[in-house]
Amino acid sequence: xxxxxxxxxxxxxxxxxxxxxxxxxxxxxxxxxxxxxxxxxxxxxxxxxxxxxxxxxxxxxxxxxxxxxxxxxxxxxxxxxxxxxxxxxxxxxxxxxxxxxxxxxxxxxxxxxxxxxxxxxxxxxxxxxxxxxxxxxxxxxxxxxxxxxxxxxxxxxxxxxxxxxxxxxxx
Amino acid sequence: xxxxxxxxxxxxxxxxxxxxxxxxxxxxxxxxxxxxxxxxxxxxxxxxxxxxxxxxxxxxxxxxxxxxxxxxxxxxxxxxxxxxxxxxxxxxxxxxxxxxxxxxxxxxxxxxxxxxxxxxxxxxxxxxxxxxxxxxxxxxxxxxxxxxxxxxxxxxxxxxxxxxxxxxxxxxxxxxxxxxxxxxxxxxxxxxxxxxxxxxxxxxxxxxxxxxxxxxxxxxxxxxxxxxxxxxxxxxxxxxxxxxxxxxxxxxxxxxxxxxxxxxxxxx
Numbered sequence: 001x002x003x004x005x006x007x008x009x010x011x012x013x014x015x016x017x018x019x020x021x022x023x024x025x026x027x028x029x030x031x032x033x034x035x036x037x038x039x040x041x042x043x044x045x046x047x048x049x050x051x052x053x054x055x056x057x058x059x060x061x062x063x064x065x066x067x068x069x070x071x072x073x074x075x076x077x078x079x080x081x082x083x084x085x086x087x088x089x090x091x092x093x094x095x096x097x098x099x100x101x102x103x104x105x106x107x108x109x110x111x112x113x114x115x116x117x118x119x120x121x122x123x124x125x126x127x128x129x130x131x132x133x134x135x136x137x138x139x140x141x142x143x144x145x146x147x148x149x150x151x152x153x154x155x156x157x158x159x160x161x162x163x164x165x166x167x168x169x170x171x
Numbered sequence: 172x173x174x175x176x177x178x179x180x181x182x183x184x185x186x187x188x189x190x191x192x193x194x195x196x197x198x199x200x201x202x203x204x205x206x207x208x209x210x211x212x213x214x215x216x217x218x219x220x221x222x223x224x225x226x227x228x229x230x231x232x233x234x235x236x237x238x239x240x241x242x243x244x245x246x247x248x249x250x251x252x253x254x255x256x257x258x259x260x261x262x263x264x265x266x267x268x269x270x271x272x273x274x275x276x277x278x279x280x281x282x283x284x285x286x287x288x289x290x291x292x293x294x295x296x297x298x299x300x301x302x303x304x305x306x307x308x309x310x311x312x313x314x315x316x317x318x319x320x321x322x323x324x325x326x327x328x329x330x331x332x333x334x335x336x337x338x339x340x341x342x343x344x345x346x347x348x349x350x351x352x353x354x355x356x357x358x359x360x361x362x363x364x365x366x367x368x369x370x371x372x373x374x375x376x377x378x379x380x381x382x383x384x385x386x387x388x389x390x391x392x393x394x395x396x397x398x399x400x401x402x403x404x405x406x407x408x409x410x411x412x413x414x415x416x417x418x419x420x421x422x423x424x425x426x427x428x429x430x431x432x433x434x435x436x437x438x439x
Contacts, residue, residue: 018282019198022290023205026280029416032355033284059173066176067194069286070187070317070324073180074173076283081173117285121331124177129331129350129359137353141284 002166009164013041014061018068033140035148036110038065042084043109043149044156047096051088058084072124079116083109102153103146110145114138185301187317195319202279203292270306270385271426273297277419278322287330287353289313291421294321302383304424310389310412311335311377312421327415328390329355336380337390339373346378347407349390355415358391363405369396375409385427 017037025034038061046054062080066073087109094101121128159165187195275291293299295318305312305325313333316326328335333351337360338344345367347360363369373393379386394408 019201021282022198022279023202026282032287032353034282036283038283064194065283067188067191068198068282069288070191070195071180071286072177073188073191074176078173078177120177121285125332127332127334127350129352131352131359133352133354133357134331137284 005164006166009159010045010057014038014064017041018065030140030144031136033137033144035144036113036141037148037152038062039080039083039109039113040106040145040149040152041156042080043087043106044102044153044160046084046087046109047091047094047102047105048157048160049088051085054084054088055081058082072120075117075120075124079113079120082116083113086112096157099150099153102157103149106149106153107142107146110142111138114141187319191317192319195322199278199290199292199319199322202290206276206278206292269428270422270424272306272422273299273425275299275323275421275423277421284353285331287327287333287351287355287415288316289325289327289418289421291323291325291423292321293423294319294323296320298425299323299423300425304384304388305421306388306424307413307418307421309414310391311384312413312415312418314383315423325421327351327355328358329353329411329415334381335384335390336378337375338378339367339369339393340376340389341370341373342368345369346380347375349375349409356411358409358411360393360407360409361404363407365398365403365405367405369393369405369407371396385424 017040021034021037025037028034042054042058042061045057049057059077059081062076062078063074065076065080069076087105090108091105096102118130118134122130156165160167273293275293275297277289278292279290281288289312291299299315299318301315301318303315305314311328313325313327313330316324318324326333328349329351331351331353335349337347337349345363347363350359350361352359360369360375371393375390375393377384377386377388377390389412391409391411394410396405396407398404399406
């Protein structure tokens, strides 16, 4: 039962994140930037799970975004998979109980994901206009995501150990 | 695998896949619901506004109505004069093209920071097709990106992957390209020859040179002008005519008919 609830939650979180990002969050953008909750959840998952599992979860979450957007299918899937893998590889030596670790993981994930997305967009798009505004946009995304990460990590960490996201066999 | 799917799903594809349609169709009713709820919430809170405020507003609106009626008379006279002048001029610009317009409501926006898009509540069932131009009475919004049965993604002109052929309304010789920079309040006019008479507050309109956008649609006004490295080209910031943050309804140009000289002579 616990495993089914966990899997259901892991599916519901990115689905709801896309829904709220496309409706409510877009009204509260800072210079056009909105928080990327899908990435935040992927970063948290990667912080608390193995690298390979994290890459798969990142890939599926990114694929959902790609299918919803209907542009280049695979661009978000690839960037989120690689981002999750990187966080998953780094998470072995850190104290995950520390809130700051969750916040830093989101900050690092935002930067890696942004660099991958810009690189992939430049390589696959016929036109992709790059200027200083892109750098400012990435900085704003970092700020927005890390602010959101504070309450989100408290909930995610607790849920991973005592709540719906708890793995089978854990107390 | 990702690279294969990225290559197979470029912007040029005519149709989105079944699974993409399925996901859109699942999200569309939910997003329409949220959009409807926000509109209704606005109506509900209006009831509690102070009566005096409402009375003042009514007076203001009556005043404005009188002013607009007078302006309307002047404009009608100007329109008649314009038609007469157009019959005299042999080579007319096509800014009086007539459009077949389909209104649509904005139900959601891009869920991430990388694409500047809107989702509207009209899709292929209403006759919307990929590549159609999207406008508001104020100016150009973008073009239809991908279409599902009951919704469509609009790529805004502010998207980093958008480029629109443009000319200045005051000086038809000045050609350039409007590029999106991922910022809803800012566009860039590029590739303008250094000798062009481009000035601050000039109006930028579509040139009609691209296959997507009809000629003569207002894009925005020129801001700061800078000379590019090399000195042979100018670029300028452009303030979009449309406020993309407050966009609630848009018009899709499903078809357009350039006005011909014979039509104008007969007064059609």
